[in-house]
Structure formats: C-alpha cells, structure tokens
Amino acid sequence: MPKFSVERSIEISKTPEEVYESVVDFGTWTKWSPWLCMEPDATVTVTPDRSSVGSVYAWDGDVVGAGEIEHQTLDPNRHIEEEIRFSKPFASKSKVEFEFVAVPNGTRLTWRMSGSLPWFLFWMTSQMESFIGMDYERGLKMFKEWIETGDVLSTTTVHGIASVGPLQVAGVRKQCHRDEIGSAMTGAFEEATRLLAQHVSSPCGEMVSVYHCFDIKKQTFDFTSGVVLPEMLDTLPPSLSRWSLPACDALHVTHIGSYEHLGNAWSAVHAHARAKKRKPSKLGSYEVYKNNPQDTDPSELRTEIYLPLR
Secondary structure (H helix, E strand, O other), X not given: OOEEEEEEEEEEOOOHHHHHXXXXXXXXXXXXXXXXXXXXXXXXXXXXXXXXOOOEEEEEEOOOEEEEEEEEEEEOOOEEEEEEEEEEOOOEEEEEEEEEEEEOOEEEEEEEEEEEOOHHHHHHHHHHHHHHHHXXXXXXXXXXXXXXXXXOOEEEEEEEEEEEOOEEEXXXXXXXXXXXXXHHHHHHHHXXXXXXXXXXXXXXXXXXXXEEEEEOOOOEEEEEEEEEOOOOOOOOOOOOEEEEEOOEEEEEEEEEEOHHHHHHHHHHHXXXXXXXXXXXXXXXXXXXXXXXXXXXXXXXXXXXXXXXXX
C-alpha cells in the first residue's frame, strides 16, 4: 500500500492551553474546517461529549464525501492523536495528530496526517500529499484567525454552471511560487495599469487575474493580471499579454472576504467540478475583483471565480 505523510504548522498568538482547548473541542471544527467551505450544507454530527477520548466528529456530503474522526489519545496542552476513517469516495483509515508547542509569541500548532492509499491510487501519492497539505494550510490559517479575532473573513457561495464569454483580457503575465502570489499580482497589476493608461484610449473594464497553469509539484503559478478590454484591439504593446475566452460554460463561485482565504473558493470550485464529473478547460480559469481593496474592508471584498469547462 502506498504510504503518505503530511505536516503543516502555524504560529498563533494564544497560549498552548487556549489553542488545545479549542482544537480538542470538535464543536469548533465547523468554524475553521478547510473542507466544509466547499459544501456548507454537508451533514456534520458530533458526539455529545465533544472533547474526550472516544469523541467523534462525522461528516457526510455529496462533494466532501463521508467519514469520521475520533480522539484516541489526549495529552492536554501538548498532543492529540486521532484516527480518521473515510467511507466515501473510498474506504481508508489514517492517523491524525495535533502538536502544541509554546513559543515566545504564543503557540506553534502542528497538524499531521499519515496513512496509506488504496493500491489502485498508488500514482496519486505525491499529489495527495500536496492537496492535503494545501487543505491543512487553509484550515490552520482559518483557525488562527478565528481563535485570535473571533471570526473568519471568508464566505464561499457556489452558484453552479453559468454561461460566460466571449472575454478579452490584457495584462502582465508572470510566474511565481504560491507563497509569493500576493506580491507578484500586486506588481503585475501596477505594471498593467501603467501600460494600459499609455496605450488604450477607451476606458477599461474590471480587474481580472487569469490562471494559465498551476504546477502542483513545484507549487508555482503561471498567471496574467490585468483588465477586461471593452473591445477587441488589433495590437497591444509588447509588454502586455492578451488572453481570450470564447463563449462557454463555467462553474461560478463567489467569495466574500479577505484575499488571504481565496483558496477556499478555488478548492470549492474544483471540488464541485469533480463531483459533477466535468473537466476544466485547458484555456485557463479566472477571478474578477468586484471592489477595490484599497478602499474596501477585507470582510467585504467580493471576488467572482470562474472555472471554464470542456
């Protein structure tokens, strides 16, 4: 059986006691689960005793599948060991751990999973580690925000399949590691805005980022950030890239909240495509920014996400 192992950590400005009490309580998990944001209506069941050895958190949904996780060993303020048991989309068991370590500014929380995939998924081991790792990062980020502020600035709404296009975007194309996407996009938008002001006379449309490719192994993006053009232009300055999308169907998701949590919406749109057995178009996917982050509270930022389909 192909084995896998995933580990992610984050530092939180709370004591190990506070962090432990929140993680061990299965009643808090719906607030920061990196999977429920894909399907908020999934059924979640928690045993009446939510924080003891033998406590169980179970879920069942059309998109997130079904399974349960059980507390097996509890070392208060230091360590939690659990068994996670999946029943859909395939049956498997894995070991899950949380570790709590005091650091100068609070607590370093580490989340681990280790186990084996069914033999027929041997080819997915590396991808599975990457996907679970990104899920854990999203979950830890939401947990940190929730325990430090009392809220998570992220709401995802899945609208389903919509008709989009034709669309033409002009912008600056770049490649970067996933950790650098925020600063890289900011630079691309600044450069695109300057170049468009010099070369395009008619007013441009909404701000857009197009994702041409994401290398799951290298964790790198190939993207273009720019604007929707109001009309087809014959020529663009050499430093600007053009991206065109013909009329097609696309899965449409809205994200309200901080750009830090946009990964929740992208995970949702891809999960729903898989659930509908629809393959993404090779033309790329895109997100449209409906308000300006410079004069909009992060809680009110609205981003429309589209995954064109084949």
